[in-house]
Amino acid sequence: MKDRNWQRFILKNTTFILFVLLFLIFGILAPRFLSFKNLEIILSNSSYIGIIAVGMTFVLLTGGIDLSVGSTMYLSAVSSGTLIAAGWPIAPTIAVSLLIGIAMGYVNALIITRLKIVPFLATLVTMTVGRGMGLFVTKSVQVDFPDSITLMSTVKVFGFIPLQIFIFGLVVILAMVFLRLTKSGRQLYAVGNDPLAAERAGIQTRPLITSTYVISGFFAALGGFISITQIGRVSAGFGSGDEFDAIAAAVLGGASLMGGVGSVFPGTVLGTVMIQMIQAGLVYTAVDIYLHPIVMSLIIFFAVLLDSVRTGQLKKMERRTIMKITS
Amino acid sequence: MGIKLKFNNIQKHFFGVTALDGVSFEIEEKHTVGLIGENGAGKSTLMNILGGVLLPDGGNMSLDGDAYLPSNPRDAAQRGVAFIHQELNLFTNLSIAENIYINSFPSLKKTPLIDKKKMNDSLKSLLKSLDLNYSPSTTVENLAPGERQLVEIAKALHSDAFLIIFDEPTTSLTARETEKLFTILDQLRSEGRTIIYISHILGEVKRITDDVIVLRDGKVTGNSETGLIEIPEMINQMVGRESDNLFPERSAKPKDSPILEVKSLSQPGIVGNVDFSVHEGEVLGVFGLMGSGRTEMARMLFGVDTYRSGSISIDGTPLPRNSPQSSIERGMAFVTENRREEGLLMNVAITENIGLVSLPDYCRNLVKWVDAKRMNEEAGIIGDSLKLKASDIRRQPAMSLSGGNQQKVVIGKWLMTKPRLLIMDEPTRGIDVGAKYEVYSIMDRLAADNSGILFISSEVEELIGIADRIVVMSQGEVVKVFEKKDFDVTALMAAAFREAVA
Numbered sequence: 001m002k003d004r005n006w007q008r009f010i011l012k013n014t015t016f017i018l019f020v021l022l023f024l025i026f027g028i029l030a031p032r033f034l035s036f037k038n039l040e041i042i043l044s045n046s047s048y049i050g051i052i053a054v055g056m057t058f059v060l061l062t063g064g065i066d067l068s069v070g071s072t073m074y075l076s077a078v079s080s081g082t083l084i085a086a087g088w089p090i091a092p093t094i095a096v097s098l099l100i101g102i103a104m105g106y107v108n109a110l111i112i113t114r115l116k117i118v119p120f121l122a123t124l125v126t127m128t129v130g131r132g133m134g135l136f137v138t139k140s141v142q143v144d145f146p147d148s149i150t151l152m153s154t155v156k157v158f159g160f161i162p163l164q165i166f167i168f169g170l171v172v173i174l175a176m177v178f179l180r181l182t183k184s185g186r187q188l189y190a191v192g193n194d195p196l197a198a199e200r201a202g203i204q205t206r207p208l209i210t211s212t213y214v215i216s217g218f219f220a221a222l223g224g225f226i227s228i229t230q231i232g233r234v235s236a237g238f239g240s241g242d243e244f245d246a247i248a249a250a251v252l253g254g255a256s257l258m259g260g261v262g263s264v265f266p267g268t269v270l271g272t273v274m275i276q277m278i279q280a281g282l283v284y285t286a287v288d289i290y291l292h293p294i295v296m297s298l299i300i301f302f303a304v305l306l307d308s309v310r311t312g313q314l315k316k317m318e319r320r321t322i323m324k325i326t327s
Numbered sequence: 328m329g330i331k332l333k334f335n336n337i338q339k340h341f342f343g344v345t346a347l348d349g350v351s352f353e354i355e356e357k358h359t360v361g362l363i364g365e366n367g368a369g370k371s372t373l374m375n376i377l378g379g380v381l382l383p384d385g386g387n388m389s390l391d392g393d394a395y396l397p398s399n400p401r402d403a404a405q406r407g408v409a410f411i412h413q414e415l416n417l418f419t420n421l422s423i424a425e426n427i428y429i430n431s432f433p434s435l436k437k438t439p440l441i442d443k444k445k446m447n448d449s450l451k452s453l454l455k456s457l458d459l460n461y462s463p464s465t466t467v468e469n470l471a472p473g474e475r476q477l478v479e480i481a482k483a484l485h486s487d488a489f490l491i492i493f494d495e496p497t498t499s500l501t502a503r504e505t506e507k508l509f510t511i512l513d514q515l516r517s518e519g520r521t522i523i524y525i526s527h528i529l530g531e532v533k534r535i536t537d538d539v540i541v542l543r544d545g546k547v548t549g550n551s552e553t554g555l556i557e558i559p560e561m562i563n564q565m566v567g568r569e570s571d572n573l574f575p576e577r578s579a580k581p582k583d584s585p586i587l588e589v590k591s592l593s594q595p596g597i598v599g600n601v602d603f604s605v606h607e608g609e610v611l612g613v614f615g616l617m618g619s620g621r622t623e624m625a626r627m628l629f630g631v632d633t634y635r636s637g638s639i640s641i642d643g644t645p646l647p648r649n650s651p652q653s654s655i656e657r658g659m660a661f662v663t664e665n666r667r668e669e670g671l672l673m674n675v676a677i678t679e680n681i682g683l684v685s686l687p688d689y690c691r692n693l694v695k696w697v698d699a700k701r702m703n704e705e706a707g708i709i710g711d712s713l714k715l716k717a718s719d720i721r722r723q724p725a726m727s728l729s730g731g732n733q734q735k736v737v738i739g740k741w742l743m744t745k746p747r748l749l750i751m752d753e754p755t756r757g758i759d760v761g762a763k764y765e766v767y768s769i770m771d772r773l774a775a776d777n778s779g780i781l782f783i784s785s786e787v788e789e790l791i792g793i794a795d796r797i798v799v800m801s802q803g804e805v806v807k808v809f810e811k812k813d814f815d816v817t818a819l820m821a822a823a824f825r826e827a828v829a
Contacts, residue, residue, distance in 0.1 A: 177440070181440045181441050181443070182439050182440060182441060183432040183434075183439070183441060186421060186425050186429070186432065186441070187429065189418065189420050189421055190418040190420075190421060190425075190429055192420070193418040193419060193420045193421070194418060197416045197417070197418065198418075200400055200416055201400075201416065201429050201430060202399075202400065202401045202404075202430050203429065203430060260418075260420045261420060
């Protein structure tokens with residue numbers, strides 16, 4: 001019986017155990033990997049994609065998907081770059097770029113809830129149109145940001161927490177409280193579990209689904225801004241492909257593409273940090289840089305495979321035993 | 328005592344088919360009323376109107392003396408009407424308390440946060456009164472079907488419903504869970520609640536109701552006190568004919584040559600040393616209580632689940648393990664107990680649903696083109712023989728059929744493959760007397776054509792009525808095989824319970 005409980009514990013926490021194992025393996029192979037500085041870099045690099053992945057988690061919970069987040073990042077970053085170049089102060093610039101994120105999310109929501117187009121197609125369209133608009137404005141010229149922006153990435157809150165990690169933490173806490181402790185948060189899980197039953201139970205599903213895309217758009221713009229403070233410029237490919245990293249992080253953290261299953265913490269946070277940790281680990285252990293994408297994908301594939309095996313095993317364990325146990 | 332609810336000349340039509348044709352009756356306050364009728368008689372339609380799911384085309388209702396016309400389930404809930412559907416309306420990823428409070432979470436002192444403590448504490452006594460011994464914060468996923476139903480009842484009681492509709496509440500429950508439900512129904516009645524109880528199990532209706540309303544073809548054909556009416560009379564009112572013959576006369580005797588031979592089939596923890604055979608022209612009954620391993624064994628036979636040792640052969644040749652594909656090729660067919668989940672294409676015409684499994688048989692020409700004309704013709708014949716209640720089975724989507732008629736379509740799907748061995752797991756569960764007779768006739772016809780049938784059921788009477796031999800299973804093992812001359816309800820039940828197997 002005790003064996004079974006252990007088995008169950010391991011099966012229920014496969015992602016976390018894999019996380020710890022990878023951490024230890026990299027640590028043993030390259031002791032410098034465990035330095036405080038490196039851990040801070042990993043967290044710092046996780047911040048912007050983590051914020052976007054949190055927004056993605058909201059969308060995934062309802063059974064939707066948002067492919068447009070990379071383009072939203074680009075469009076809002078391009079806008080803030082253009083405004084700053086035109087001499088706008090920083091605060092209103094940030095406000096406008098976040099508003100653009102909200103607007104993109106709202107457009108997604110309108111297409112999905114009013115025109116009844118499936119989320120995959122709706123956000124595929126806004127993904128292409130969003131990037132197209134950005135390219136139209138910039139003529140694909142790189143936009144550079146002044147030091148006043150890039151210096152923000154060196155700001156330490158309370159004297160020791162890097163700004164981007166602080167904002168990531170804040171986003172995670174707010175999202176977690178919202179999902180776990182508010183009426184709308186719990187209703188989101190209900191909608192994801194069974195949309196028809198949710199309507200029958202009198203839940204206002206349309207505003208709920210709308211809010212998830214708005215949140216996703218807002219966090220995409222915020223994540224985009226954090227990324228700018230770190231790299232200082234926006235090229236034509238900015239944010240492209242990040243939508244898949246965000247989806248991978250959420251799914252690695254246990255979110256289901258079918259909706260109703262997933263969490264911001266530990267789930268999505270764990271998924272995001274794990275991806276960054278593997279990237280850093282591969283650098284520290286001096287793996288050929290051209291092998292990184294392959295190794296990376298294999299580890300993610302292994303984690304997802306483990307998750308699928310685990311679900312099957314857990315189901316098996318929960319199946320009742322019919323025959324009398326004779327011993 | 329006053330009148331709780333009054334239906335007056337209710338009309339409803341779907342796709343040109345009349346579902347309700349002037350239904351009028353009254354329900355007295357604090358009574359438990361049984362609502363019975365064949366599949367498609369209009370019970371569900373009427374209750375959906377009462378619960379605010381559908382609007383009537385004509386007529387009116389009154390509740391507690393006031394006019395009543397709910398346009399959605401919330402309206403109904405506000406007037407104190409709760410509807411416990413056959414398929415439960417629960418969110419399995421949320422807790423018991425969250426399911427109950429889904430639209431009315433208590434908030435923590437003017438914050439937008441949920442007051443979890445208040446929510447959970449407020450439900451403890453309610454759950455206890457229903458004998459549901461879980462913390463309100465337990466996730467519904469972890470509950471058994473019977474327990475989930477209690478959560479639905481808790482939901483109804485929590486919304487202070489005084490008229491509660493139960494639609495076939497016992498079909499997914501074990502015997503013990505059913506007993507528990509009846510105790511709770513008694514409790515609800517003593518609290519002054521009015522209950523409408525829909526069921527095909529007339530014994531239950533007889534036992535727990537005060538009055539019985541019978542519907543047939545959208546009309547009320549019976550309305551009396553339960554004490555004044557016996558079950559055969561209820562059946563007469565349901566089917567509109569005398570029904571001495573619940574079972575067809577068997578038209579042929581089983582032959583000696585075996586079709587299916589199962590030898591020492593074992594899978595640790597599930598079944599042990601199962602031995603039996605089904606002969607040509609034989610209906611072999613399998614009797615056992617829920618959880619005796621019947622379904623699991625059937626799944627192994629068909630190749631859905633694997634087994635550790637033993638052998639399964641058809642017509643003398645062994646069947647590969649774990650391959651439903653080769654089972655189908657060798658002429659096996661399997662009507663599972665989860666017919667609803669097993670997938671009808673809801674938007675597709677009835678005949679196309681029936682033809683689905685046999686599709687390869689109708690694409691035997693050079694370019695693998697589907698011979699739709701021939702398929703539809705033959706599916707139509709199967710559909711007619713099942714006496715489906717539909718105006719045009721070639722055009723009407725499966726969605727438009729009542730629950731019981733949808734089940735007939737699933738059976739028809741397998742009949743169309745002209746099976747050599749047909750496994751039927753609880754094929755008559757949740758269907759009415761008339762449809763049951765048709766299912767038995769189908770078994771007889773197949774047997775007369777030299778097919779073999781494995782008929783799994785937990786209703787001992789129907790096994791006695793139609794089977795040639797009965798295998799009794801308990802805890803994953805075959806306890807005893809009864810020959811036709813030894814059929815006896817008490818002996819069969821005793822074997823299933825493993826009491827004094829003599």
